[in-house]
Amino acid sequence: MKTFALVNQKGGVGKTTTALNLAACLAATERRVLLFDLDPQGNATSGLGVNKNDLKSTTYDVIVKNQPISEAILDTKIPDLKIVPTNTQLVAAEIELVSAFSRERRLTSVLSQCENDFDYIFIDCPPSLGLLTVNALSAAQGILVPVQCEYYALEGLSELTQTIEMIQKHLNPQLETAGIILTMYDGRNNLSRQVAEEVEAFFQDKVFSAKIPRNVKLSESPSHGLPILLYDAFSKGAESYMSLTAEFIHRFEPNSEQNETPKEDQTIQNYTQNHIMDHKAYEAIENTIHQEIVQANHTTHSDPLSQKIYKDDEITDSSISLDEINRAIGENL
Numbered sequence: 001m002k003t004f005a006l007v008n009q010k011g012g013v014g015k016t017t018t019a020l021n022l023a024a025c026l027a028a029t030e031r032r033v034l035l036f037d038l039d040p041q042g043n044a045t046s047g048l049g050v051n052k053n054d055l056k057s058t059t060y061d062v063i064v065k066n067q068p069i070s071e072a073i074l075d076t077k078i079p080d081l082k083i084v085p086t087n088t089q090l091v092a093a094e095i096e097l098v099s100a101f102s103r104e105r106r107l108t109s110v111l112s113q114c115e116n117d118f119d120y121i122f123i124d125c126p127p128s129l130g131l132l133t134v135n136a137l138s139a140a141q142g143i144l145v146p147v148q149c150e151y152y153a154l155e156g157l158s159e160l161t162q163t164i165e166m167i168q169k170h171l172n173p174q175l176e177t178a179g180i181i182l183t184m185y186d187g188r189n190n191l192s193r194q195v196a197e198e199v200e201a202f203f204q205d206k207v208f209s210a211k212i213p214r215n216v217k218l219s220e221s222p223s224h225g226l227p228i229l230l231y232d233a234f235s236k237g238a239e240s241y242m243s244l245t246a247e248f249i250h251r252f253e254p255n256s257e258q259n260e261t262p263k264e265d266q267t268i269q270n271y272t273q274n275h276i277m278d279h280k281a282y283e284a285i286e287n288t289i290h291q292e293i294v295q296a297n298h299t300t301h302s303d304p305l306s307q308k309i310y311k312d313d314e315i316t317d318s319s320i321s322l323d324e325i326n327r328a329i330g331e332n333l
Contacts, residue, residue: 002252003111003121004178005140010156011127013148014183016043017218018244019124021237022144024227025245027081031119034073036111037086038136039126045085048076049225052087059086063106063135064093069113077230082118094131104171107135129163137167142178147199149185149192149211154199177206179251181244185211210243 006019020035027033037044038059042052057072062084072084097103111121122144123136137143143164147153168175180203186192200207212218218237221228228238 001115001118001121002142003123003140004142004144005123005125005133005136006144006146007125007133007136007160008145008147008153008156009127009129009133009160010148010153013146013153014181014212015127015146016047016124017222018144018146018181018183018212018241019122020044020047020222021218021227021229021241022245022248023120023122024078024081024229025241026120026248027078028229029245029249030080032117033081034114034118034121035081035083036107036121036123037084038090038107038123038132040086040088040090040132041126042086042088042090043222044124045083045087046225047222048081048083048227050074050076050083050085052085055085055087058089059084060090060093062110064096064100069110073114077226090132097131103131104134104138108139111139129159133163134167134171137164137175138171140172141174142176144179144181145177146181146183146212147195148183149189149195151191151195154195177203179248180207181210181212182207183212184214186214208244208247210240210247212240212244213237215240 215237217235221231
């Protein structure tokens with residue numbers, strides 16, 4: 001089992017979006033994945049379609065009340081993806097754990113209960129460097145840091161680096177920065193490119209090559225309680241997270257070619273249809289595609305390359321078939 005904490009004390013950098021979509025994509029490759037929601041806002045919980053107001057057991061109960069983690073783990077719409085949900089009750093944990101014995105290692109003890117049940121555990125941390133985040137860093141083997149491609153996102157990295165060094169020295173010597181993920185990237189924007197270059201120059205090979213773009217579908221999917229693969233498997237957001245997942249597997253599973261993993265030339269359609277999508281979810285996406293086809297039929301496009309390709313959440317030819325969409329995606333992988 002490998003445990004990763006997604007950390008950035010700055011909010012709004014795509015941390016939760018990356019946590020749930022990377023977890024979903026890995027689960028799509030038939031790896032057993034647990035998403036542990038450690039953010040009292042509970043966005044990862046609601047983003048996977050779990051009702052935060054109807055929970056029998058949460059992260060608060062397993063960390064503060066010592067309930068078995070097995071009582072809190074819930075299924076999701078993806079068979080190999082489970083979640084330990086949370087809600088605003090977790091806010092009290094920061095106060096209640098102050099006087100608790102071994103307070104920094106509570107999460108380490110909790111996760112040890114299921115270390116043989118999962119291949120990966122992802123911890124979605126709150127946007128702070130408080131006691132909950134310290135617990136996550138103490139329990140994790142690696143840190144994934146989503147960095148928004150804007151100026152202010154760079155300011156907090158030095159503080160985060162100091163916290164990591166403190167955890168390594170006093171609580172978790174094995175902790176390492178596993179990767180930096182550039183989010184909300186817009187290649188047309190000079191600032192985005194400059195921030196990406198600065199991050200790559202400082203962290204070098206720690207930065208993932210796959211960049212997560214700004215994408216409307218990525219923003220919409222949490223409101224429907226779905227990861228991007230189930231909400232719109234053909235969007236640029238889905239493609240970017242599949243690319244990130246492939247790079248993640250290559251980095252942390254050097255012998256993955258020997259395992260029963262999907263081949264690189266399989267399309268996003270293969271992943272979604274064969275591994276994670278039931279008939280209703282697939283039918284919903286197909287209906288969405290045809291609706292957009294009808295809408296796009298009223299628009300005239302002069303670019304010949306756009307006449308037969310589903311790209312950037314837009315279809316421009318009402319006669320295009322689903323097979324043609326699949327081929328177009330496959331050619332770009």
